[in-house]
Amino acid sequence: MNAPDTRIxxxxxxxxxxxxxLLFGSAADARPLKPLMTPNDLQSLGFEPxxxxxxxxxxxxxxxxxxxPAGAGPHPVVVLIHGGCFRASxxxxxxxxxxxxxLKAEGIATWTIEYRRLGQAGAGWPGTYRDIGTxxxxxxxxxxxxxxxxxxxxxxxxxxxxxxxxxxGARPRLPKSSDIAVRDPLRVAGVINLAGPFDMRENIAxxxxxxxxxxxxxxxxxxxxxxxxxxxxxxxxxLLPLGIPQxxxxxxxxxxxxxxxxxxxxxxxxAAGDDAAIRxxxxxxxxEIASPHTTAWPIVLAEIRTLLxxxxxxxxxxxxxxx
Numbered sequence: 224m225n226a227p228d229t230r231i232x233x234x235x236x237x238x239x240x241x242x243x244x245l246l247f248g249s250a251a252d253a254r255p256l257k258p259l260m261t262p263n264d265l266q267s268l269g270f271e272p273x274x275x276x277x278x279x280x281x282x283x284x285x286x287x288x289x290x291x292p293a294g295a296g297p298h299p300v301v302v303l304i305h306g307g308c309f310r311a312s313x314x315x316x317x318x319x320x321x322x323x324x325x326l327k328a329e330g331i332a333t334w335t336i337e338y339r340r341l342g343q344a345g346a347g348w349p350g351t352y353r354d355i356g357t358x359x360x361x362x363x364x365x366x367x368x369x370x371x372x373x374x375x376x377x378x379x380x381x382x383x384x385x386x387x388x389x390x391x392g393a394r395p396r397l398p399k400s401s402d403i404a405v406r407d408p409l410r411v412a413g414v415i416n417l418a419g420p421f422d423m424r425e426n427i428a429x430x431x432x433x434x435x436x437x438x439x440x441x442x443x444x445x446x447x448x449x450x451x452x453x454x455x456x457x458x459x460x461x462l463l464p465l466g467i468p469q470x471x472x473x474x475x476x477x478x479x480x481x482x483x484x485x486x487x488x489x490x491x492x493x494a495a496g497d498d499a500a501i502r503x504x505x506x507x508x509x510x511e512i513a514s515p516h517t518t519a520w521p522i523v524l525a526e527i528r529t530l531l532x533x534x535x536x537x538x539x540x541x542x543x544x545x546x
Contacts, residue, residue, distance in 0.1 A: 255476050255506065255508065257506075259474075259476055259507075259508035259509075259510070259511065260508060260509075260510035260511050260514065260517070261510065262313070262314070262510060264510060264514075265318055265510045265513055265514060266314070266317065266318060268321040268514060268516065269321065270317070270320035270321045270323070270324050271320075271324050273288035273289060273290050273320075273323070273335070274289055274290050274291050275288070275289040275291075275369075276288050276289075277289060277361070277365065279336075279354075279357050279358045279361040280354065280357060282339060282344075282345060284311075284337050284338060284339050284340075284343060284354075285337070285338070285339070285354055285357070285358070286336075286337050287316075287334050287335060287336040287337065287358050287361070288316060288320070288323070288333075288334075288335045288337075289332070289333070289334055289335075289365065289369065290323050290324070290326070290327040290332060290333045290335075291327070291332050291369055291370065292327050292328070292329075292330045292331065292332060294330070294370075295370060296332075296369075296370025296371070296372065297366075297370045297371055297372035298330065298331060298332040298370055298371060298372060299330075299331050299332065299372050299375035299376070299377075299531045299534075300331070300332045300333070300334055300362065300371050300372065300373070300375065300376045300377070301326055301331055301332070301333050301334075301376075301377050301378075301379055301527060302333075302334050302335075302336065302358075302359055302362075302376065302377070302378040302379065302388075302391070302411070303316075303319040303322060303323055303333055303334070303335040303336070303379055303380070303384075304319075304336060304338075304355065304378065304379070304380035304381070304384035304385075304387050304388050304391075305317075305318040305319045305335075305337075305380075305381060305382075305384045306318070306380065306381045306382025306383040306384040306385065306419065306513075307340065307382065307383060307384075308341075308382070308383055308433075308434035308435075308436070308438050309340055309341050309346075309351065309383045309434075309438045309441075309442050310340055310341045310342060310434070310436065310438060311339075311340040311341060311342040311343045311346070312342055313340075313434075315337065316335050316336065316337040318381070318513065319335055319381065319384075319513065320335065321514065321515055321516070322513065322514070322515045323335050324515075325515040325520070325524075326524075326527070329524065331527070331531070332369070332370075332371055334358075334359075334362060334365070336354075336355065336358040336359070338351055338354035338355055338358065338387075339351055339354055341436075341438060341441050341442065347441060347442050347443070347444060348402070348403075348442060348443050348444045348450075348453055348457075349402040349403045351387075351442065352387075352390065352403040352457065353403055355387050355390070355391055356391070356394060356403065356405060356408060359378070359391055359408070359409050359411070360405065360408060360409050362376065362409055363409060373409065374412075374534060375412055375531050375534045376409065376411045376412055376534075377411060377412055377413050377414070377415060377527055377530045377531060377534075378391045378392060378411050378413075378414050378415070379414075379415040379416075379417065379523075379527065380415075380416060380417065380419055381417040381418065381419065381512070381513040382417070382418060382419050382479060382509065382513075383419060383420070383438075384417075384419060385415075385416035385417050385418060385419020385420070385421075386416070386419040386420035386421065386423070387419070388414050388415065388416055388419065389414055389416050389419065389420070389421050389459035389469070390457055390458075390459060391411065391414065392411055392413070392414035392459065392465050392467050392469065393458075393459040393462040393465050394408040395408055395410060395466075396462040396465065396466075397456055397462070398456070401452075401456045402456075403456060403457075404456075410467075411467060412467065412468075412530055412531065412533070412534030413467050413468040413469065413470065413530035413533070413534070414459075414465075414467060414468070414469050414470070415470045415472065415523070415526055415527065415530070416469065416470070416471045416472070417472050417512045417513055417523070418471075418472070418473050418474065418477050418479060418480050418509055418512060419480065420439075420458075420480065421458070421459050421460050421471070421480075421485070421488045422458040422459065422460030422461060422488065423439055423442075423443065423454050423457045423458045424447055424454050424455075424458060424460070424461065425460070425484060426480060426481065426484055427439050427440075429479070429481070430479060430480075433478055433479045434479075442457075443457060460488055460491065463491060463492055463495040463497065464492070464495035464496045464497045465492070465497055466497065467497070467498075468497075468498040468499070468530055468533065469489075469492055469497060469498070469499040469500075470499075470500055470501075470502065470526045470530070471485050471488070471489060471499070471500070471501040471502070472501075472502045472504065472512055472519070472522060472523060472526065473485055473501060473502070473503055473504070473512070474503075474504050474506075474507030474508045474509060474511055474512050474519070475503055475504060475505050475506055475507055475508075476506070476507065476508040476509075477508065477509055478508070478509055479509055482501075482503065485501050486501055489501045502522055502526065504518065504519040504522055505518075506518065507519045
């Protein structure tokens, strides 16, 4: 009996290894064929000035940049949230300005938001989260002034901004007593997370190592054992189901957020009833997926268009019901 059991166990191991290689890549695939983009590469990309720079609060970093396509509209909107390990010294909203330019050329308006980051007064809990929420909700006031279609709003974030985008999609699930909840948050049509956190309770040590600072505990004002409610209220993974589509786009050579963890999150979201999926970009690292000039861009743009189209279809169905 031992021999057959051993063969069966070995067959299962081979099958699991094959499945893992298909989903996550083999050990040989783990070596990039060419140098990966760096933060400096991303920040060296050119871009055009925004059509409008609009404050949503009194702090110098509480503002957004609006880009409006040609034509009468109303135009669908992508809210763009940059990353940078939540740190002011690492990045600004200019990181996603090239993406905003390309989306404008594609007929999609963008609202690229700046927010207070670690190292600045008022950043962390609850300030950074309030900034993101206030900036997104400012679209209510912008829509009468600009041709924006608030029934078609997708939030996209890169790296730390991906985590904030996930949180933006989860806002309606916050308890009313939360320090970062508001009465009537703008409901978005979907979220696209470019290699950002989806649960602040996970991958903490690795994220701190990659960011070279304890940014999770700094953001939330303590360890999970000290402020457990904050870790829940800042995490999409703790607030499932979100009730909106979620798309996670990961580079094959991602370092900040393990693909296995991202795939596990997608499985959890699906089990909770959400429309969630992960896309792996071959040959890409952490920064290629945020550039509109790499092989990652057609994948990102396709997901944006899919979410906006689905939102448009849902709006049409609701309109028909109301007749």
